[in-house]
Amino acid sequence: MLVAAVLALVAGCTGTSSDASATGGTTSSPSSSAPAAPPAQVALSIADGAADVSPAQPLEIDVTAGELDDVTVTDGSGAPVPGEVAPSAEDAGTAVWTPAADLAYGTSYTVTATAAGAGDQVTTETSTFTTVTPRSQDKPDIGPLDGTTVGVGMPVRVFFDEPVADKAAAERNLTVTSSTPTDGVWSWVTDSEVHFRPSTYWPADTDVTVEADLFGVDLGDGVWGEVDRTVSFHVGEAHVSVADAAAHTLTVTSGGQVLQTYPMSAGSAENPTHNGAHVVLEKFADITMDSSTFGLAADAPGGYRTPVKYATRISNNGEFVHGAPWSVRQQGSSNVSHGCINLSDERARWFYEFSQPGDVVEVVDSIGGTLGPADGDIYDWAVPWDQWQAGSALS
Structure with missing residues (x-):
């Protein structure tokens, strides 16, 4: 090895051979080898065998001592599920696989991630999990309707199909943004209806966007969100x-x-x-x-x-x-x-x-x-x- 050769050369320069001759001993070149590089390690965020997983749960892949090479996902029949891998926005050392279309409820999926380590060592990690089967799915209606113009007194209204058991979970996934910022707050007027309004009327000539990111959200009592929805409207004259x-x-x-x-x-x-x-x-x-x-x-x-x-x-x-x-x-x-x-x-x-x-x-x-x-x-x-x-x- 190159390391051994270098060590032998150094030994010759320091007189080791003459000392050995003087004592009648024999010489030998010391040997050394570099420690073997560790293989890449792959960790998947959804454990193998996990059940009742939200179909919206991010599928994250962490790789240490190597580079992520490939990620594939298949459904229960073995058919590939289209998707793409990108770095996590929250953690530079983590990659996230995102499906091209939402995963389905009540379905088995298998994710396989491959990483290359030093010396072309390949590490593969596999996880099979099953998404939750809801008792029912809720697709709420939202007012005002998309693309409309309304007056300054119109609140945002979200109407759920049935009473919401976990109102906090629902509310955490409802977002309102406006071109003129307000102090608006959600408030539940019934168990199945929540409204958003500012402390005073909306500012005139304001664009408002409502995002209801409820797909894969557990609303409680066996009810899960069916879809994500976005609605934009304009607040006109006061x-x-x-x-x-x-x-x-x-x-x-x-x-x-x-x-x-x-x-x-x-x-x-x-x-x-x-x-x-x-x-x-x-x-x-x-x-x-x-x-x-x-x-x-x-x-x-x-x-x-x-x-x-x-x-x-x-x-x-x-x-x-x-x-x-x-x-x-x-x-x-x-x-x-x-x-x-x-x-x-x-x-x-x-x-x-x-x-x-x-x-x-x-x-x-x-x-x-x-x-x-x-x-x-x-x-x-x-x-x-x-x-x-x-x-x-x-x-």
């Missing part, structure tokens, strides 16, 4: 109206500038309009108001079935801003409606054309109670901010 039930006026603003102040009639003493920030939900050029939709027969005392024009819904308890030509004489002086904001047809048409879903109508000084859960989907702004924050599973 349309905020104030319906003052005591002054009998509807004041409409855009970007803080007053556009209209209309005489109106709010809910009567028997059917007062609810106080609080209402949110525009939908609009109808023509609709028939029917008391039977909230349990009062149209032919019963106080019941009604009345066609109206230019109806802008502001809650799901039957409250609209709409045309009411029969109450024009009371508009501006008294409250005679069944809870709606009555305007003349001409003024209701202007408001109808002006409004967009998510606009805000703040009802003040009504003798009625405050908007709440019994009034339907969106009563979010009536909830004090500290209570709203307390509704987060991560608070």
Whole structure:
């Protein structure tokens, strides 16, 4: 060996041969060999035989004393699963195999990783694991819809198919980003519905993206997330109206500038309009108001079935801003409606054309109670901010 030859040469230069001759001894060249290089070591993040694995769990490969050469994954039938390997964003010494398409639930997979060590030594590590079989899979709906423009009062709403047992797990995988940063927080309004809003209305002209990365997430009670979803929407101009039930006026603003102040009639003493920030939900050029939709027969005392024009819904308890030509004489002086904001047809048409879903109508000084859960989907702004924050599973 080269090392032995070098040692022999050094020995000759220091007189070892003459010393040996003087003593009558014999000489021999000392021998030495370098220690064998250790083989590469491969460690897989999912143990062999693991069961009930999330199909979204990262498959990480750590290699020491060598270089990763190849990673293959096959399903239970032996068919290859397409994917690619890239360095981990969190650990430079770790590689991550990512499938080209999501792994399936209730399926067996085998991963084989090969690494080359010194002297062309090859090390192979294999792991076979099985992904979890859910009792059911949840694919929640998200509002606002992708690509829409909404008003400054529209919260983000996520509707799950069934009650969520592990709300914290769900919430950790819901992300909202906006072009104008806010202090928004998620809050659970029911066991199957969670909303996101800032402490005050959204800033106007803001782009918002909602990412629900729920595939492979254990939501508890045997329910797992079915898919990942991304929704983007735009917050438009700041349309905020104030319906003052005591002054009998509807004041409409855009970007803080007053556009209209209309005489109106709010809910009567028997059917007062609810106080609080209402949110525009939908609009109808023509609709028939029917008391039977909230349990009062149209032919019963106080019941009604009345066609109206230019109806802008502001809650799901039957409250609209709409045309009411029969109450024009009371508009501006008294409250005679069944809870709606009555305007003349001409003024209701202007408001109808002006409004967009998510606009805000703040009802003040009504003798009625405050908007709440019994009034339907969106009563979010009536909830004090500290209570709203307390509704987060991560608070």
